Amino acid sequence: MLPPGVWIKCATCGNETYRSAGVVVRALGRPLTDHTAAMVPQAIGCLECGSHEVSVFVAPQKSKIVVAGKSRRCRVCDGFISERFRRSFPKAHFCSLCVSEGRVADEDVVAAFGEAAPGQAYRTMASVFWGDKAQQLHWLRKAAKTGNANALYRLAGILTESNDPADLAECFSAYSRAAMATASKELEFKVCYAEHAVAVRLLWGRGCTRDVGRAIEMMRSAGAKGATRAMRGLGRLFLDGKLVERNLDESYACYRKAYDLSPDDFGDSAAIAFFLLLGIGTEPDEAEGVKVLGHSISKYAAMHDDVWGQRPRFDQDGCLREILVACRVAEGRSAMLPLARRYLHWMAYLRVPQADHLLDRCGGPLPPYQPRWELRLSRCPPEKVKADTWWVQSPVPRSASLTMLGQVEQLPNRVWIATTDAGVPVGETFGSMKDAVVALAAAVGCYVPYVDPLAKRLKRRGMDAPP
Ligand SMILES: [Zn+2]
Ligand SMILES: [Zn+2]
Incomplete structure (x- = not known):
């Protein structure tokens, strides 16, 4: 996103001025970023005395880009090296603009990072260019080649947005390699998430040959390592009965596992509550069902009250009462249950099992949100x-x-x-x-x-x- 503008502080006369992004991009002849802001001393300078000895800060946080008399210059283009870039690459004698233009050798990037691991240097370079997809892909691919698991995971994450078959194949391969990483703190991601991502791709044949059996195996493995989404997904598969044979007991067991992993998740607790109240895949247990449902509603209410601030608090007891009524309404009939409808609308949106059936008995989904109609x-x-x-x-x-x-x-x-x-x-x-x-x-x-x-x-x- 374009920053609002820059502050220019003169080291010669002390004058400090603010210049909007619109004015700066016209002076630079290129977009204003944390990288191009380092060009401001030469391109604009002090508006009072004309000196080029100025410090530059990017709005709105007054983030330091150039410090007059202190910032180093790039040995390649002689421009200033952005202080923000120096924080990631303390030993750099080149600027980030020269990097993005391909004018800096990979060895120099690694040397400037200060550590021997080239993968880590390339991965850090990718994060320097956040918001610039082409640069990110360029550096993550380099890091991925060295086997850096974090880079593989992030590379795959960017490629999931693509619809290009080659990108999808690369995405699948990157997730697969990330899933084989051994768990460690430096990874900054959980290996089981990568495993789950591989499983989802195998399930639908996205970037690979479809293999439902292998997908289920991997979802179980990811779930055993703590991936709640994997257990939830597996539970849904057994409930839907489209890709595998329908198995309600198995479905309940999977949702139960997800709930055990994240008992405070309002979707996971709602799922367990509906299974218990409606007796699906397990013996009906109203007392336990009501208890778990109450917990889910309280978590939902906390979010609801937080989002809507000063509005009247969400009536939790009323909602619980209405859902119990909805459980007893015959299929195909509906009743006026506004609190249950609001809660169930969310649960159905989160694809909680049975939420859509119960929602139908409360009048169906809420009308869609109408956005404001003008700029x-x-x-x-x-x-x-x-x-x-x-x-x-x-x-x-x-x-x-x-x-x-x-x-x-x-x-x-x-x-x-x-x-x-x-x-x-x-x-x-x-x-x-x-x-x-x-x-x-x-x-x-x-x-x-x-x-x-x-x-x-x-x-x-x-x-x-x-x-
Ligand atoms: Zn000045
Ligand atoms: Zn340069």
């Missing part, structure tokens, strides 16, 4: 900085919950400029905020209407309806 503007510069700069956000996620479109701002000469979230300037200048916002949205392919603040106020008073 949302929010003030962008850090506190105390007086600037007319705004984030522009879409109510509709474009790709993977990405709602940020970019920034628009009014320059001192009253014209407006727009910059995408990727740090690319849109057009030249605009005469009004509206024109800038509309051009920005069109530039990133978003067609949500813009409503100026006056019309929004009218709408709130009920004087105008949304289109």
Whole structure:
């Protein structure tokens, strides 16, 4: 995501100014990142005395990028080496921009890391470029070649998003190799998660040949090592009876295992409660079922009250009573049970067994959430900085919950400029905020209407309806 802007502090005259991202990307001729911010001293410098001896901090956290008189210069391009980059590569005599342009040899990357393990150096380089998928893949692949298990796991994680058969095959192979790692603290992931990921791929033949038998074996193995998701998945397989023969006892046993591993998970405890209350895969046990259900509802209520803040607290006893009523409503009938409906809607969303049947008896799923219908503007510069700069956000996620479109701002000469979230300037200048916002949205392919603040106020008073 594009940072809001930078602070430039002059070592010569002491002047400190804030410059928005929109202005900086136009001066640099490239997007503003923790890496390119190191170019600010040369490209912009002090706006008061013109000196290039300046320190640079990136907003909003005032994260240190260049310290005047202290920051080292890159031996390759002579630009400053970002202080943030130096934190990961303390001995670097090259900058991260030269790394991303392929101008630094692998041996130098390893040497600058300060440890002998090349895999770890490459993996760290991948994390330096978070948000830059191409660079991440490049360095994770290098690290994966050395057998670094953490890199294999993260590489696979990035590749799961792809639909390319070659990527899926690479993803499967990376997860398989990560699953063979011996557990250790440095891995930063649990081997059983990798094992579960392999099992899911085998189950559906994603990037590999389908092998249901082997998938089930691996899910059991992952579950035995503590992967609750594996046990849950296995329980669902035996309940659905699509890929394997239906086996309710086995399904209950798997969910029971997941519940034993995470008794505070409201989904896992709800599953056990419904099995016990409805007598599926086990003898009915109302007393135990009510106890476990009460625990699940209390965990759900804690989340509900947290999300909704000051709203009336979720009525746990009422919800429990309503679910017990729902258990007795005949199949195909429904009753007014609003609390149970709200709780079960969530449980059905989490694919808790029987939650969907019970939900049908309470009136079915809740109506879908209606997003706000207009582009949302929010003030962008850090506190105390007086600037007319705004984030522009879409109510509709474009790709993977990405709602940020970019920034628009009014320059001192009253014209407006727009910059995408990727740090690319849109057009030249605009005469009004509206024109800038509309051009920005069109530039990133978003067609949500813009409503100026006056019309929004009218709408709130009920004087105008949304289109
Ligand atoms: Zn100055
Ligand atoms: Zn350089």
